[in-house]
Amino acid sequence: MLTLCFALWAGMAHAGAWPREEGTSFLSLGGNVALFDGATRPVHYDPTLYLEHGITPRLTFGIDGYAADAGTAGSLFAWIRLPWRPELEGDVWAVSTGLGVTLLPDGDHEATGRLGLHWGRGLGNGWLALDAQGQLGVTRLSHQAKIEGTWGRELAPRWTGLIQAQAGYGLSGDIYAKTGGSLVWQASETLDLRLGLTRALTGDRGGGLTLESWWRF
Structure with missing residues (x-):
């Protein structure tokens, strides 16, 4: 069950509580490939990149990036x-800490620090997880925060179902929320494919069809 948690929660947006096994890596690439009901904010094509590597049994290093709100x-x-x-x-x-760069609403970029708190619990045939993060810019003090919850359940050999919900506030101070459901197919020992639907609960309330690939190596 812990192996299932490592593989699947790592593919959910940005970090999880379980450490990556020493010497192994995980790479996720994807985004929404189709939009519905005029989706622009907070659901758009939203391409994402997520990479993590186990440095030691306790220390995990990662890189993640995304674009949203029509770029x-x-x-x-x-x-x-x-x-x-x-x-x-x-x-x-x-707990996690990171340093990166954030695209601001006026088109400028700002160096930004990030802190995160992550929780997970393995279930008999699935898991629950919560992931909370806050960001603060180092020059203009731009800030944003979010919390995401996931329930994952093994449905059949090689098939897993996911239900997710995310809420937070953006750089403009706007509150947003969205939810989604997905099916994950284990295509091989090293590759999973996720197909899902995401629906905004705020903003324009549009939706998107999500496709992601998850690689373990």
């Missing part, structure tokens, strides 16, 4: 993640 928002970060409160049985906790 008017985005970021690229390098980060590290460490376990926290490992003495608690049944729950997995971790």
Whole structure:
């Protein structure tokens, strides 16, 4: 079950509580390939990049980036993640910190720091996870934050279902929320494919069809 959590939660946007096994890597590439109901904010094509590597049994290094809101928002970060409160049985906790660059609404870029708190719990045939992050610019003090929840469940051999919800506030101070469901197919020992639907609960309330590839090596 922990292997399932490592593989699948790593593919959810930006970090998770479980450490990456030492010497192994995970790469996720994807985004929305079709939009519905005039989707622009907070759901758009939203291409994402996520890479993590296990440096030691406790230390995970990663890089992630995304673009959103029709290309008017985005970021690229390098980060590290460490376990926290490992003495608690049944729950997995971790903290992360990163440094990167954020695209501001006026088109400028700002160096930005990021802190995260991550929680997960393995279930009999799935898992629950929460991932909270806050960002602060180092020059103009731009800031944003978000929290994302995931419930994953093994449906059949090589098939897993995901339900996700995300809420936060952006650089303009706007509150946003969106939710989605996905199916993940294990195409091989090293490759999973995720197909899902995302629906905005705020803004224009549009939706998107998501396609992602997850590689383990």
